[in-house]
Amino acid sequence: MNLLQQNVWPSGGGEMGALTRARDWSATKLGPSENWPSHLKSTLDGMLATALPCTLLWGRDAIVFYNDAARELMGDRHPKAFGQPIAGMRIDLRADWASVVERVWRGETVMIEDQPYRLGKGDNERHSWFTHYVSPLRDGKGEIIAMWAISVDTTARVDAERQRNSIEMALRDSEERHAFLLKLSDALRPLNSSAAVQETATRILGEHLGASRACYAEMLPGDSDFIVERDYHIPQVPSIAGRHGLSDFGQQLLVRFRAGETVVVDDIRVEPMFNDVERTAYEYLLIRAFVLVPLVKEGQLVAMLSVHGSGPRHWTAAEIALVEDTAERTWAALEVARAEAALRNSEERFRLMADAVPQIVWVTDFQGKVQFFNQQWFDYTGSSPDQTATPEVFSSYIHPDDIEATRSAFDVARWTGGIYRTEHRLRGADGTYRWFLVRAQPYRDPVTGVISQWFGASVDIHEHRAAEARLRKSEERFQQFGNASSNVLWIRDAKSLQWIYLTPAFETIYGLTREEALKGDNFQLWQDLILPEDRDRAISNVRRVVAGESVTFEYRIRRPSNGEIRWLRDTDFPLLDDEGRLQSVGGIGHDITDTHETNDRLQALVMELQHRTRNLMGLVGSLSDKTLENVSSLEEFGQRFRDRLGVLSRANNLLAHVDRGGDVTFDQVLDGELEAVGALDEPLGQRVRREGPPGVVLPATGVQALALALNELASNALRHGALAHESGGVDIRWRVEQDGNGARLILVWKETGVAIPQEKREGYGHEIIGKALPYQLRAETRLRFDEDGIFCSIVLPLNPRIARHDA
Secondary structure (H helix, E strand, O other): OOHHHHOOOOOOOHHHHHHHHHOOHHHOOOOOHHHOOHHHHHHHHHHHOOOOOEEEEEOOOOEEEEOHHHHHHHHHHOOOOOOOEOOOOOOOOOOOHHHHHHHHHOOOOEEEEEEEEEEOOHHHOEEEEEEEEEEEEEOOOOOEEEEEEEEEEOHHHHHHHHHHHHHHHHHOOOHHHHHHHHHHHHHHOOOOOHHHHHHHHHHHHHHHHOOOEEEEEEEOOOOOEEEEEEEEEOOOOOOOOEEEEHHHHOHHHHHHHHOOOOEEEOOHHHOOOOOHHHHHHHHHOOOOEEEEEEEEEOOEEEEEEEEEEOOOOOOOHHHHHHHHHHHHHHHHHHHHHHHHHHHHHHHHHHHHHHHHOOOEEEEEEOOOOEEEEOHHHHHHHOOOHHHOOHHHHHHHOEOHHHHHHHHHHHHHHHHHOOOEEEEEEEEOOOOOEEEEEEEEEEEEOOOOOOEEEEEEEEEEOHHHHHHHHHHHHHHHHHHHHHHHOOOEEEEEEOOOOOEEEEOOHHHHHHOOOHHHHOOOOHHHHHHHHEOHHHHHHHHHHHHHHHOOOOEEEEEEEEOOOOOOEEEEEEEEEEEEOOOOOEEEEEEEEEEOHHHHHHHHHHHHHHHHHHHHHHHHHHHHHHHHHHHHHOOOOHHHHHHHHHHHHHHHHHHHHHHHHHHOOOOOEHHHHHHHHHHHOOOOOOOHHHHEEEEOOOOOEOOHHHHHHHHHHHHHHHHHHHHOOHHHOOOOEEEEEEEEEEEOOEEEEEEEEEEEOOOOOHHHOOOHHHHHHHHHHHHHHOOEEEEEEEOOEEEEEEEEEOOHHHHHHHO
């Protein structure tokens, strides 16, 4: 065989193998044969090489394959059915095919007993009977991938049983025949091998007739030779066991027994159908007289029973009838023996198959008495075959807490006729218990329909139950974690991106109930909640997760409940299965709106601090310069400079209050500067009159300059103004007015009772009031020195918020 021939698959298999090779499989569901699974190819190789009729139903579609031996059973469905799904085909079975399929795919082996067939056509049409054993076929992982059917021809047994009944009835007409048949039947009934049947039948017949030899011969393939396995013979004649040619015993004889005609010869020497050569051959074997009964079945010579006499003998009609009856009885017994042998072989194959299953397989009678356990039971329990009665199983192997439930479930199944299903713990050889799923299907007597047996399996689910318990515990912890988290945890379907899980925090963050969020196309709902300018970026990041990345991104949503805009930060990541394939998308959403607002305030504060620092440095420099211009000594400079720095310090303390979210009011600044110079201390405080609305909020940019101006007015009043003389007084009035430009604070400072000397009228206070306030605050100021004291007015613009506050 060359290399090319070696690569052709399948390499044999007869007609069906050739059909497999010739078929264009690319147009079928299975696709090109070179792409078929190795399980399918190896199973087909075994099936095609099997002499028994075998059928393979591959996959859930039940694609039909069969070997040469099963071809005739397909009838007119061959060859169209080969390689096609069984759906739509005519199924001529006594059994409910759907039920058979369901049971096999649950792991059972189903026997369909004595199914009738009409085989052959025209004159060759014949009735045949087959018993089918349909079993699940599993892959290397134990998963069921196909159904495997072995068909055993039981025609011989069925026909034999019928024929035996008929023959027995005929023989009862004669006491002798009746006694003989009883003896023959009793002798043949317990025999289970063809050799023993032949030997016993020929011995009893030969002894009964006083024959020198009796033998049963069966035709060999080719129809030209026959074989005698065993024969009965008296010591004086030789055995003729062995292979012989039909033509050796005469051409005329051959024609007659091929036609099924019983041939009776009383004396070879005077029988005209034989020539001298043929007579010599008979006498060489010490055959002088004989009765030969051919057995022709379905037009085919299949066997012969012959009785010989070593001398001339007249065979009576009763003897001839007895030989004919014995021939049929022997044929029937042989068929029964072979059918039973085939059944034993089938049962042995079933046992081998059951022992190969990695789970416990068992069979009981209707009451639950164990009839069969596979090897897995004995390996697991450590028991022996004599410890399989029902009481021992219940008391010794099933957990005591599970016995009652197990017995109750079995009783319900027995009386309802349904499937028996329960779960219980079984004790192993090491004394530990493991959980098993128990399931059994009832087998009903084909005639009465009564349940006679239960075929079941016990599957070890201990690890599965433990995994389920761990999973439930994990889910409970995850649920607790999700419910307690202030962040929203969610899971999306990897294909549709729909939310399939949301924690309670979703409702707080999104302003939408989870029930509303999980309705309809919730991925579109999520997109609609996102502000348009952030939407494309958010969707792009989700797509990155589907591609296998983990991402963190920020976006804004508008709450449907109140229209509020919230900043969110999502951390999204892929969730993979055990094989690393994307199963779903997980995420954690955090509301960072407060963080964003804090950052915005902090940024504004830094900018304000920078601005104030620049202004303060300029102001301190200006204070230093102006103070130096109006002092005569370093000591005087130090005192005045410290006083003015104190003003700035108090003003900045007030501004710090603004930075913390508060306001600075005019009366706070005024009282602070008056208190700082002691103008409110008794008895001076009685000469300071203040009148105006409280809580007038000042703009932060004007606090420092206004405080300096008020400090200069108060300090000058104490040093050489109204508060420096007992007759003097200070009248301070303020109010808020509205005009076309908004709100304005109008302040009037009026001192009485003392005139200011000319030399004291120019100084830093005049500089602040006359120049700094108009420049920095756009204030309108007036400062004059009347005969009885200073008059100062300041009109300070306020911001719109203050105007609304006072309105």
